[in-house]
Amino acid sequence: MRTKTVRVLLVEDDDGDALLVEALLEEVSAPFVLSRARTLAEAESKLSDAQCVLLDLGLPDSQGLDGLHRLLRRPNAPAVLVLTGLHDERGGIDAVAAGAEDYLVKGQVDGELLMRGIRYAVERRRAEEAQRLLREAELSAAERSRLERGLLPNPLLNDSDVQLDVRYQPGGQRMLLGGDFYDVVGMPDGTVHAIIGDVCGHGPDEAALGVCLRIAWRALVLAGEPAEKVLRTLDQVLVAERHGDGIFTTACMVTVAPDRSSARYFLAGHPEPLLMAGRQIVDLPQSKIGVPLGVLPDYAWTGVDVQLPTGWSLACYTDGLIEGRVPDDTDRLGVERLCEILDRHLRTGPDWMDSVIAEVTELNGGPLDDDVAILLLKDGK
Structure with a gap:
């Protein structure tokens, strides 16, 4: 069965780290369309075309969890996978608690792990969205039933x-x-x-x-x-x-x-x-x-x-x-x-x-x- 292509937006201001991510995906022939943003503002303009965002927590216009919060507040926000440094694993844990699907530590990731992480993040966000729509439908049905009894x-x-x-x-x-x-x-x-x-x-x-x-x-x-x-x-x-x-x-x-x-x-x-x-x-x-x-x-x-x-x-x-x-x-x-x-x-x-x-x-x-x-x-x- 043919694997569907995933649209990934890499938000990373460091050219070296960006080339590493691209190389890791090419290493496993991952079916991804990769685009890049160097700032959070640039990322927000490209967000509607992404299924998964690889987000560096240290950007020129955003530090720490501020960038994550801004992305997640956007309507229909895609899955966000946070990239952290070797000495900032705690930041990744905090990011997951704040709404990121997962985090990966730079320098400890190979192509296979990166590919699985992206696919997991996309599927988890899809499942969360399905659950949200189901809850909304159930609440809507309950509200409709209540209004109908009144009418x-x-x-x-x-x-x-x-x-x-x-x-x-x-x-x-x-x-x-x-x-x-x-x-x-x-x-x-x-x-x-x-x-x-x-x-x-x-x-x-x-x-x-x-x-x-x-x-x-x-x-x-x-x-x-x-x-x-x-x-x-x-x-x-x-x-x-x-x-x-x-x-x-x-x-x-x-x-x-x-x-x-x-x-x-x-x-x-x-x-x-x-x-x-x-x-x-x-x-x-x-x-x-x-x-x-x-x-x-x-x-x-x-x-x-x-x-x-x-x-x-x-x-x-x-x-x-x-x-x-x-x-x-x-x-x-x-x-x-x-x-x-x-x-x-x-x-x-x-x-x-x-x-x-x-x-x-x-x-x-x-x-x-x-x-x-x-x-x-x-x-x-």
Whole structure:
């Protein structure tokens, strides 16, 4: 099996010692590409092309461990193998403790030992990097799981006759968690409150903000605050907690009356819900889509009242479902075409959510860019 060539950067100001290193590698026909820097500053400019650095601790612009520390602080630093003098073996031991892969004493090294030392240093750094990436992946997975529990909680619908069905699909090729959130709370008098929201952006900061808003919403609803005050308070929480001035959140908040004959919904820059009676889509009253949370201070959102037909179901969703691409069209999918897709799938049966998401994804030509969340409330009487 052919041995891979290793790119080695020798950082050595002494020409004699540099020639010795080159001769030792040639002695064993080592498959190395050797380059040289005479100062630490020169070495830093060549670092990106090296897999291993042979570092002398005594340089014109660096003495002792200072040079090692500077190299190791560089992003994606390569393996560093320290070269010490006969009377400075202690410096080599200190260098290993400071992060060098190993040290070699000048005058006590032959070609074979130097070759093995370089290969060991490169493989050890590769293994360390693999372990680091694994730890980061594990921490990321744990953080994602924690955020997901906060964004997508267990609804509080004890003994309620309203049925709930939800779907959530992270967006993007890497399927990263974004800022979509939802929650449902049933009150002692039979009223059912629901919210679905979407923090603009995609990543852990947006997800954390979504968790904050979702928890604040649940606390306000359980405290019996009126819907208008809930939205105003969520707006204040968003402004206080967001990580940038331009961050906003869209939301749709729904309240289903105890007798299940009517509902009121509020829109804060969010797509309006879809009302269905059995397998038919029902037109909702004309509504004003208010501004998103975090846009205008002291904005007053107004609710829309709707009568619920027998066998009703109400679907709230985030805009990831309507912003996918359509073949041979520069426009996004949009609400109108979503309703056409939904109408077809409703005729085939009640379990339409997965099939609708699948068709929208197929039309997009691959994973949707944004998260998709669907919250479906159904009359369980």
